Amino acid sequence: MTAAAFAETHEVKMLNKGETGSMVFEPAYVAAEPGDTVTFVSVDKGHNAEGIKGMLPDGVTPFKSKMSKDFSLVVEAEGLYGIKCTPHYGMGMVALIQVGEAVNLDAASAVKQRGKAKKRFVEIFAQVK
Template identity: 45%
Template sequence: MRLTATLVLGLFMATPALAETHLVQMLNRDAAGDMMVFEPAYLEIAPGDSVTFVPTERSHNAESVDDMLPEGAESWVGKRDEEITVSFDQPGYYGFKCKPHEAMGMVGLIRVGDPDTVPGIGKLRGKGNDRMQALLAQAGG
């Protein structure tokens, strides 16, 4: 009996009990009429959480903005029209975009944990730059 209780306790301790998976949809148009958007475009999550980017509509992908990642964090690139799940273990801000629609403003920002500073804007084209500035302002920067 004691061995069974120890094994069960060990399994619970080995499993990240509080980790959550958040969903982000890739849309041609949101309910407000904005075109080429992630919904939500801004997330605040805990270290250890993951985000699943769902290609709700065709011709979208989700990938990191490489110069908008915490130091030491790995970049990611999802394929067009495919779902991708990314885990976020390191606190900081993570910029992301839909490469085909970046210039149309299809960008987003994830805040993981409680980072000390808000990053500067990465290298984004067209309307992506404007939307990212708005997301950074929302994040407190």
């Protein structure tokens, strides 16, 4: 059996209104393993998923999905992946994927955030193991 045979798919919904407020990814924190897939599901239109500069593990190519489209990201590198919805970033529409060990925790948590994203990331980073 290959590692891919054991890979999991994690679903993250892109929502106008969720359990934790408006303009959210649910869940906002995902614990994954290398080789897993994280699929961002466009439940409500007008959202996307984009990697935040400085909040991706070394060697990970920056990414930005199309608006209002589902997007799957295969996470290979260990570390933290900071995600934002481009138009709703200032409204706090952010998420964090932890793949294996949080090897880039210091760099990722040092990235300056704006608006409500700053407060949301404090809550999300509290879940990092």
